[in-house]
Amino acid sequence: MSTVQISAADVNKLRQQTGAGMMDCKKALTETNGDFEAAVDFLRKKGAKVAASRQDRESNEGVVISRTSADGKRGVIIELNCETDFVAKNADFVAFANAIADVAVEAAPADLDALNAATINGITVAEACIEQTGKIGEKIGVSKFEVIEGEKVVAYIHGNYRLGVLVALTAAPAGVDEAGKDVAMQIAAMNPIAVDKDGVDASVIERELEIAKDVIRAEGKPEEMVEKIATGKLNKFYKDSTLLNQEFVKDSSKTVAQFLATVEKGLTVTAFKRVALGA
Secondary structure (H helix, E strand, O other): OOOOOOOHHHHHHHHHHHOOOHHHHHHHHHHOOOOHHHHHHHHHHHHHHHHHHOOOOOOOEEEEEEEEOOOOOEEEEEEEEEOOHHHHOOHHHHHHHHHHHHHHHHHOOOOHHHHHHOEEOOEEHHHHHHHHHHHHOOOOEEEEEEEEEOOEEEEEEEOOOOEEEEEEEOOOOOOHHHHHHHHHHHHHHHOOOEOOHHHOOHHHHHHHHHHHHHHHHHOOOOHHHHHHHHHHHHHHHHHHHEHHHOEEOOEEEEEHHHHHHHHOOOOOEEEEEEEEOOO
């Protein structure tokens, strides 16, 4: 046991540095003879032990953060999970998620593994999550990471960090931020499966056609009419399920494509990402 005197100021300094509880900080300093770096490692190891003991716990709560780079040409979405809604609503937890989103923007990692390996406050994101597990007592981790690039990327967060959207546009005319937000809100509400019909997977099209044909035959329609009616149903599917063909929620007299054309001729969406918490 250490014979070094651990002052309240030392404990508070370590607490400010790590965010750990006062008693945990005092124990860490005592166990490490007042060595601050060793005390930080002690706390991290404590967090790792807590994290390991909670690997079988469900962590379906949390927050979704969407963010764009300063030049507006790159956007990221991260989902940071915890176990309870109580922790998800905690300001420190939300701040931690925002800090990870900042790293995702600045370090430009290629995927989730690269994000977890990126540096935040001198350690990796994965290690920082373990530290948070030790402090909070719940399993903490980043489960989703999405990124898109474009001439103009707009980010939107819906429902108290429950859903995040990114939308990439072909240009950045006046009013594009507001228009981009409107389109992002459309994506949040209507959950399209692709930007346009060209982006729909061939297997999805085949499935929709087969379902339509089976329904038409069940209705007793002549076989020679089945293909034509099924094609009409497929076009209705595109209208309901692809972003540019959907009715614009803020003005149903226009499609999303037509709305964007009122902002600037030729303005359109090149990509989007939608991440819903726990989905």
